[in-house]
Amino acid sequence: MRLPGPRHAPGARHRARETVDAAPAAHPAAHHAAPTRRPGALAAGAGALGVAVLLAGAAAALTAATIGAPPDVDRAAAARLAAASRPSPPPLVSSPTPAVAACELPGVVEALSAGDDEAALIAMGGAAAVREAVITGGAPCIDLADPTRLWVVVDKLRPYEPLGHEPADLTRVDGVRVFNEGLLRAEAAAAFAELVAAAQEAGAGQIAITSGYRSFDDQATQHARWVAAEGADSADEVSARPGYSEHQSGLAVDVVACDGACGDIARFASTRQGRWLAENSWRHGFIVRYEQGQAGTTGYSPEPWHIRYLGVVLAAAYHGGGFHTLEDFWGLPAAPDYGD
Numbered sequence: 001m002r003l004p005g006p007r008h009a010p011g012a013r014h015r016a017r018e019t020v021d022a023a024p025a026a027h028p029a030a031h032h033a034a035p036t037r038r039p040g041a042l043a044a045g046a047g048a049l050g051v052a053v054l055l056a057g058a059a060a061a062l063t064a065a066t067i068g069a070p071p072d073v074d075r076a077a078a079a080r081l082a083a084a085s086r087p088s089p090p091p092l093v094s095s096p097t098p099a100v101a102a103c104e105l106p107g108v109v110e111a112l113s114a115g116d117d118e119a120a121l122i123a124m125g126g127a128a129a130v131r132e133a134v135i136t137g138g139a140p141c142i143d144l145a146d147p148t149r150l151w152v153v154v155d156k157l158r159p160y161e162p163l164g165h166e167p168a169d170l171t172r173v174d175g176v177r178v179f180n181e182g183l184l185r186a187e188a189a190a191a192f193a194e195l196v197a198a199a200q201e202a203g204a205g206q207i208a209i210t211s212g213y214r215s216f217d218d219q220a221t222q223h224a225r226w227v228a229a230e231g232a233d234s235a236d237e238v239s240a241r242p243g244y245s246e247h248q249s250g251l252a253v254d255v256v257a258c259d260g261a262c263g264d265i266a267r268f269a270s271t272r273q274g275r276w277l278a279e280n281s282w283r284h285g286f287i288v289r290y291e292q293g294q295a296g297t298t299g300y301s302p303e304p305w306h307i308r309y310l311g312v313v314l315a316a317a318y319h320g321g322g323f324h325t326l327e328d329f330w331g332l333p334a335a336p337d338y339g340d
């Protein structure tokens, strides 16, 4: 999600696409295996297995029939095989899952009420365990719609609740060059300052902020500008509607590479800063939110300059698991378009 105007002229996004296409090495998780399949996919797979067993039973019956066995006997055998292959019914008495119990652990309750999201994740057994529990519906205390939490997911199907949400702890980022809007939530601001310092220390050059927090009203202005410049459909590929932008969380930041002068975000992927960020942002709790080839899930064209703060606990699990979208990480539906 970026700004229209001279620095981010609408025509520039076509150049950005070319740059991204030409630089597969800069793709962040290219070295990792494909992400774990979503539970929906697993359930579908299990269903397909059941169907395959039934079909095998029917095929066995058919084969027996063609070699001359009495058809009634074959049908009975096929029915027995089909019945045997059906999954057993769920137990009538259910017991609470360990994850629900995890939400009730004193350390978890305490961390959540103190607003220490990372401590809560650790107390629940770590990000991978929490992810699993959320996907299976066993972690009611991890609300992916809560915009005050590091695990909030905002996309075209998941607007803010309320739509005009404003973070409480916005702050400036110390020691980092800023163009346009430079505020982030306090924890993200501190982590981002560390990220910028680490990039410099690694010899990757200077990284500056072109856009951090944007309010609902800021986003309305930005989006309207894109719609006026490119039409509504094209605007929706590159700019979120107000109430749907990650920038409104105070946890997202658009960056540019500076070597003396600062470059255009459209060319960020091919800079040494862009390559470093794709490989290392997770170490500081950030992920590249809109990767190449993921628009069918995220709803946005690739934005190698847009990073989202999750905290190190979640970002390490995301990176280590080889994920490319937050929707896949949390088992949420793809959000290529708005629901209307």
Ligand SMILES: [Zn+2]
Binding pocket: 001, 002, 247, 252, 253, 254, 303, 306, 307
């Ligand atoms: Zn952005």
